[in-house]
Amino acid sequence: MRRRCSRARRCAGVPVGPNGAEPLPLRNVSTYPASIPVLLSPEPCGPTGPFLLVLVPSAAEHAEQRQAVRDTWGGGTPPKPPETLQNAPQMPETPRNAPKTPRNAPETPENAPQTPRNAAETFQNAPQMPETPRNAPETPENAPETPQNAAVAPSTRTIFVVGVPPSRAASRALREEWWRHGDVLQGAFPDAYGTLTLKTLLLLRWAASRCPGARFLLKADDDVFVNVPALARHLRAPALPRRLYLGRVHWWVPPNRDPSSPHHVPAALYPASRFPPYCSGTAYVLSRAAALAVLAAAPQVPFVGPEDVWVGLCARRAGLAPRHTARLAGAMRVPLDGCCYGEVLFSAHRLRPDDMRKVWGVLTGGGNGCGALExxxxxxxxxVMAARAGGGW
Known part of the structure; x- marks a missing residue:
């Protein structure tokens, strides 16, 4: 009897070795950068690190998007949502001439984030995140959830990664933003769509060397809204694998061979007719062990774009299978609805800064956004709501 293919392989003929590891048909791995000079860097994490480290690739000119993330989901934890979003109050901006407070006071040399001692500092030789031994004694970092600590809001930290903008004025504005907020990581490469994979590698290296205590990494675009409390509750579930690669999975997508497309993948780099499964780059989660596995495999994988494909190829090389959840909505643009944003989805894509503030105003207003049927x-x-609004899936 002929053996049927599993869903994970989809009869695509992609060879899989022991434990899922695969000799990928990749070429020209010399394109992998051994080092990435760092121009601006946030302060390292503390000894324990946050529960969830949020890593946001951003274009240098997207200052408004970055500020919207800081003002909303990237900087706090909302309570339950109210019933509707129609009359949601807008989150007030901090007035330019507001009195100085610890939250909006300008940084000073004493409390400002420090620059690298050397402008060409890199992370290629940085210490790796320590693995937790399987039989290690339970500590606050790896202990199972209990009624006492399950209700505590998880600690989070948000880092934005950018490249070098084309103008000196934009570079000065970016440096001022870094001085004010201390959350910008800048690599010495052009700030362009084509360097998104390089940004992803840089932020993973920074997380491994400067924030080794983070239990989970969330990579999210700067136009994505994330329900951090709901996602954190999901990540606290005891049944999740230790090497977790979680997102909305794309199954066996063919490479784009159009040379004029920004997603062009030359056959010289990747000759196979299909990519292995990978998580949508709009928002995905890597556990600490999974992030280390991706970084360890990366030197054997060329810089194939888009970046989510590259992460998927590294994961495949490391024998790491993506785990699908529809609650990380991928590219779906959901209309502003308290039930979807507050109690159903972990992430939604393509929100403008004013949309983010509107959603946040609802989620911080209290109330219940979902009935039993909803x-x-x-x-x-x-x-269904997204399809009716033309948001796609």
């Missing part, structure tokens, strides 16, 4: 339908309901 909650039961969950993702299906949000998907």
């Amino acid at each position: 909650r039961a339908l969950g993702v299906l309901r949000c998907r």
Whole structure:
């Protein structure tokens, strides 16, 4: 009897070795950068690190998007949502002439984030994140959840990664933003769509060397809204694998061979007809062990774009299978709805800064956004709403 293919392999003929490791048909791995000079860097994390380190690739000119993330989901934890979003109050901006407070006071040389001692500092030789031994005694970092600590809001930290903008004025503005907020990581490469994979590698290296205590890494675009409390509750589930690569999985996508496309993948770099499964780059999660596995495999994988494909190829090389969840909505643009944003989805894509503030105003207003039927339908309901609004799936 002929053996049927599993869903994970989709009969694509991609060879899989022991434990899922694969001799990928990749060429020209010399394109992998051994080092990336760093121009601006945030302060390292503390000894324990946050529960969730949020890593946001951003274009240098997207200052408004970065500020919207800081003002909303990237800087706090909302309570339960109210019933509707129609009359949601806008989150007030900090007035330019507001009195100085610890939150909006300008940085001083004493409390400002420090620059690298050397402008060409790199992370290629940085210490790796320590693995937790399987039989290690339980500590606050790796202990299972209990009623006492399950209710505590998880610690988070948000870092934005950018390249070098084309103008000196933009570079000065970016440096001032870094001085004010201390959350910008800048690599010495052009700030362009084509360097998104390089940004992803840089932020993973920074996380491994400067924030080794973070239990999970969330990579999210700067136009994505993330329900951090809901995602953190999911990540606290005891049944999740130790090497977790979580997102909305794309299955066996063919490479784009159009030379005029920004997603062009030459056959010389990747000759196979399909990519292995990978998580949508709009928002995905890597556990500490999974991030280390991706970094360890990266030197054997060329810089294939888009960046989410490259991360998927590194994961495949490391024998790391992506785990699908429809609650990380991928490229789906969901209409502003308290039920979808507050209780169903972990992430939603393509939100303008004013949309982010509107959603945040609702989620911080209290109340309940879902009835019993709406909650039961969950993702299906949000998907139907997105389709009606032309948001896609």
